[in-house]
Amino acid sequence: xxxxxxxxxxxxxxxxxxxxxxxxxxxxxxxxxxxxxxxxxxxxxxxxxxxxxxxxxxxxxxxxxxxxxxxxxxxxxxxxxxxxxxxxxxxxxxxxxxxxxxxxxxxxxxxxxxxxxxxxxxxxxxxxxxxxxxxxxxxxxxxxxxxxxxxxxxxxxxxxxxxxxxxxxxxxxxxxxxxxxxxxxxxxxxxxxxxxxxxxxxxxxxxxxxxxxxxxxxxxxxxxxxxxxxxxxxxxxxxxxxxxxxxxxxxxxxxxxxxxxxxxxxxxxxxxxxxxxxxxxxxxxxxxxxxxxxxxxxxxxxxxxxxxxxxxxxxxxxxxxxxxxxxxxxxxxxxx
Amino acid sequence: xxxxxxxxxxxxxxxxxxxxxxxxxxxxxxxxxxxxxxxxxxxxxxxxxxxxxxxxxxxxxxxxxxxxxxxxxxxxxxxxxxxxxxxxxxxxxxxxxxxxxxxxxxxxxxxxxxxxxxxxxxxxxxxxxxxxxxxxxxxxxxxxxxxxxxxxxxxxxxxxxxxxxxxxxxxxxxxxxxxxxxxxxxxxxxxxxxxxxxxxxxxxxxxxxxxxxxxxxxxxxxxxxxxxxxxxxxxxxxxxxxxxxxxxxxxxxxxxxxxxxxxxxxxxxxxxxxxxxxxxxxxxxxxxxxxxxxxxxxxxxxxxxxxxxxxxxxxxxxxxxxxxxxxxxxxxxxxx
Numbered sequence: 212x213x214x215x216x217x218x219x220x221x222x223x224x225x226x227x228x229x230x231x232x233x234x235x236x237x238x239x240x241x242x243x244x245x246x247x248x249x250x251x252x253x254x255x256x257x258x259x260x261x262x263x264x265x266x267x268x269x270x271x272x273x274x275x276x277x278x279x280x281x282x283x284x285x286x287x288x289x290x291x292x293x294x295x296x297x298x299x300x301x302x303x304x305x306x307x308x309x310x311x312x313x314x315x316x317x318x319x320x321x322x323x324x325x326x327x328x329x330x331x332x333x334x335x336x337x338x339x340x341x342x343x344x345x346x347x348x349x350x351x352x353x354x355x356x357x358x359x360x361x362x363x364x365x366x367x368x369x370x371x372x373x374x375x376x377x378x379x380x381x382x383x384x385x386x387x388x389x390x391x392x393x394x395x396x397x398x399x400x401x402x403x404x405x406x407x408x409x410x411x412x413x414x415x416x417x418x419x420x421x422x423x424x425x426x427x428x429x430x431x432x433x434x435x436x437x438x439x440x441x442x443x444x445x446x447x448x449x450x451x452x453x454x455x456x457x458x459x460x461x462x463x464x465x466x467x468x469x470x471x472x473x474x475x476x477x478x479x480x481x482x483x484x485x486x487x488x489x490x491x492x493x494x495x496x497x498x499x500x501x502x503x504x505x506x507x508x509x510x511x512x513x514x515x516x517x518x519x520x521x522x523x524x525x526x527x528x529x530x531x532x533x534x535x536x537x538x539x540x541x542x543x544x545x546x547x
Numbered sequence: 548x549x550x551x552x553x554x555x556x557x558x559x560x561x562x563x564x565x566x567x568x569x570x571x572x573x574x575x576x577x578x579x580x581x582x583x584x585x586x587x588x589x590x591x592x593x594x595x596x597x598x599x600x601x602x603x604x605x606x607x608x609x610x611x612x613x614x615x616x617x618x619x620x621x622x623x624x625x626x627x628x629x630x631x632x633x634x635x636x637x638x639x640x641x642x643x644x645x646x647x648x649x650x651x652x653x654x655x656x657x658x659x660x661x662x663x664x665x666x667x668x669x670x671x672x673x674x675x676x677x678x679x680x681x682x683x684x685x686x687x688x689x690x691x692x693x694x695x696x697x698x699x700x701x702x703x704x705x706x707x708x709x710x711x712x713x714x715x716x717x718x719x720x721x722x723x724x725x726x727x728x729x730x731x732x733x734x735x736x737x738x739x740x741x742x743x744x745x746x747x748x749x750x751x752x753x754x755x756x757x758x759x760x761x762x763x764x765x766x767x768x769x770x771x772x773x774x775x776x777x778x779x780x781x782x783x784x785x786x787x788x789x790x791x792x793x794x795x796x797x798x799x800x801x802x803x804x805x806x807x808x809x810x811x812x813x814x815x816x817x818x819x820x821x822x823x824x825x826x827x828x829x830x831x832x833x834x835x836x837x838x839x840x841x842x843x844x845x846x847x848x849x850x851x852x853x854x855x856x857x858x859x860x861x862x863x864x865x866x867x868x869x870x871x872x873x874x875x876x877x878x879x880x881x882x883x
Binding site: 222224225226227228229230250251252253254255256258262263264265266267268269270271293294296297299303305306307308309338339340341342343345346348349350351354356358359360361363370371430431433434435436439443447480537538539545 | 558560565589600632644676684686692696699706816875881
């Protein structure tokens, strides 16, 4: 590195020498790949055949680094996962960074290196990017926005319109880890816990189900968690999504923190889980496939689509049932 | 509108009912097009043949609205223009919004409506998006990030590697308007002036030159202005870019404000201008084509690539010459 600055200055955003240094020495160095040319504003995407799929996400997680990940790896996973649950193969990312004046360049570099590693592991290339620097007090350290491009088999039919009464809801692993890990990392509650974010690419999990004839729909339960995905399913089908509390995997430390602070893990963000809706006849096969994978060891069948008043109902551990409303208030801001 | 809130709350970012209202009633309502489905995270792009080109940009302009545009139209133009100068036809945009708690929803809606109008005029569709809400004091009202996708004729050869000694530099219109318009809109200098941003799509200007055999390279002079583009050309070719002060179009009110405040218009951002490098034999034809267009009436030949010490030299009005250094300090933060 020939950069002499230790912290981000407004001049790192002005289009001149310092900005070029920042881009060359922090971004391009870690993200280097044959397609990334940081000296041009637009790049050609080598895409063959198939159907092209695009998605976009913003990231504002606070703190920027937390057990199990950071805003860089999270941005990769969040974007890759939106493509994966759509049945696509993630290929390329664009990256926008909004950097607050005063951010330590050392921290920025750690985050960019982590983003690069996550991209490599997920099999995607960052092909274009942009950086902006905002004044102290006008940002939260670092915000990222990523757009992902992938390809999909044009024959593949997946979507909420394919979901039917009787279909079964699966989740690929314990819920709420990401939300609780980030919250504990903030230290504002004076709690410490042994919870790491589940942040990861769910592409292997999603790919594993693509040839299952009964696969209807997949989604990653991020903001608003499992209940919010269930509400989307209910709203699209006018059915009732009945979740079974006993079957929903929640790690003990996550459950403890939730009980202490009054959160419901079913509303908390995951960043490395997939939810799938499959026909009743495909449910056991889908479960077996997920359980046979390192990421899916705790996968579970957690719900069913039934007739009745539309909405989301929880069959509780005690044998009762209660309506799970749509999320109204923000339980945890800047969780993703 | 059924939204009851007048200002953005943290709950507008949490994945629940308020977020859906915000997306449906502010974003989807204005941006509606056949490809935008705000209930899915990834969409299919209908792209036929050709080469696919991608670009991305972040926008942090302050104030959010200024004479001649706002952060919404600016985001469209900035992204479309990066595709246009690469020789591509802009087709699709993804849109990320980072919204600060407390932003008036009325203002947000004006901006989204303006974005939608700019997209329509530029011939692009917003096909996917994401919103995040950050706490008061952690944002600058609104930041946008847009990724643009377009197609390009695979036969087209454009790039800094095609630029040669003797080549000629053209600009499509007066420089510095955007920078000065935004600065005056801030009112922090107690100045008022009759300057509107030049924010516009340069796609028509770029398309008009694409079949010119001598066309080497195009770029839009945004952050760092004309001089920064000239430095990029000089760095890539190791030639000297000689700009002719007398030929560079600068509007009188822009010149006056620059003189009063000590800015150099050659370093100020434009958002609706294109710079082209063409062979000497194509210069007059390129100039004639631009001058024949509504946006190019004040187009000019402003420089030449000569041998000599690499860098950017200004032949001054008074007959002297001076080196124009790379931009070091930020003259105007949050200009784009």
